[in-house]
Amino acid sequence: MTALQVTDVTKSFGGLTALDQVSLELRPGEVHGLIGPNGSGKTTLLNLLSGYYEPTKGDIRLDGEDLSRTRVQHRARLGIARTFQKPRLLGTMTVLDNAMLGAWRDVGSNFLGTALSLGRTRREEREFARRAGELLMGVGLGHAVHRRADLLEHAEQRFLEIARALAMRPKFIMLDEPAGGLTALETEHLGRIIQVMRDAGLGVLLVEHHTDFVFRICDRVTTLDLGKVIKRGTPDEVRKDPEVIRVYLGA
Numbered sequence: 001m002t003a004l005q006v007t008d009v010t011k012s013f014g015g016l017t018a019l020d021q022v023s024l025e026l027r028p029g030e031v032h033g034l035i036g037p038n039g040s041g042k043t044t045l046l047n048l049l050s051g052y053y054e055p056t057k058g059d060i061r062l063d064g065e066d067l068s069r070t071r072v073q074h075r076a077r078l079g080i081a082r083t084f085q086k087p088r089l090l091g092t093m094t095v096l097d098n099a100m101l102g103a104w105r106d107v108g109s110n111f112l113g114t115a116l117s118l119g120r121t122r123r124e125e126r127e128f129a130r131r132a133g134e135l136l137m138g139v140g141l142g143h144a145v146h147r148r149a150d151l152l153e154h155a156e157q158r159f160l161e162i163a164r165a166l167a168m169r170p171k172f173i174m175l176d177e178p179a180g181g182l183t184a185l186e187t188e189h190l191g192r193i194i195q196v197m198r199d200a201g202l203g204v205l206l207v208e209h210h211t212d213f214v215f216r217i218c219d220r221v222t223t224l225d226l227g228k229v230i231k232r233g234t235p236d237e238v239r240k241d242p243e244v245i246r247v248y249l250g251a
């Protein structure tokens with residue numbers, strides 16, 4: 001079975017150990033929550049999985065292939081997508097163009113060949129626009145496809161980032177605090193989108209401080225504290241764990 005596996009990963013920044021022998025497995029069709037106090041290492045783990053950092057020790061494998069030292073673009077091509085805590089959009093471009101950026105990972109690595117075969121490129125572009133348009137409809141941005149991305153509301157920008165990540169046709173998607181700044185209604189909408197991703201067979205890693213939301217929609221949850229895994233299990237097991245309550249959830 002395809003799985004994205006983190007095994008005994010340590011990440012140090014100078015003298016600071018941000019992650020200490022962390023293991024975690026993302027499986028297709030499963031939503032995996034990653035929670036923990038500020039500074040516990042959640043974003044660092046996400047950066048390691050997506051290729052922004054290299055582990056100091058340990059490895060990251062997809063279907064057994066060691067990706068630990070491969071670049072962001074390589075992992076994107078293998079189907080690992082992410083969103084950011086602060087949406088990273090090209091503000092002066094349209095919503096549709098931003099979403100289409102995700103689809104470009106499907107262009108062959110032979111850029112010169114692509115550049116020379118204009119007919120094929122146009123066909124591809126039409127196909128990307130169609131796919132991006134469908135995804136924008138799917139996340140609720142059908143009304144805004146031709147709007148400039150920087151004119152969107154905060155929540156709309158978050159949903160656009162998700163559509164862009166999905167345009168890559170990923171196997172795994174990692175969401176860094178996607179509910180940050182969303183209203184209760186928007187968070188419900190986000191939850192439905194995540195469930196659709198799961199039903200479509202994607203593996204989802206959800207980094208999030210809204211723990212009610214995490215416990216409601218995740219299949220499994222891993223809790224970090226000071227760079228170490230202190231508890232992993234079902235939402236119920238994690239919610240009731242005395243150590244998780246002590247360091248993070250509160251009484």
Ligand SMILES: Nc1ncnc2c1ncn2[C@@H]1O[C@H](COP(=O)(O)OP(=O)(O)OP(=O)(O)O)[C@@H](O)[C@H]1O
Nearest residue numbers: 013016017018036037038039040041042043044045
């Ligand atoms: N590039 C970096 N250089 C130095 N230290 C870093 C770097 N990135 C993260 N850290 C440190 O690693 C630790 C873990 O940070 P990280 O951002 O992963 O935590 P987090 O759990 O995502 O926090 P939050 O919930 O606030 O987003 C922190 O002490 C942080 O200061």
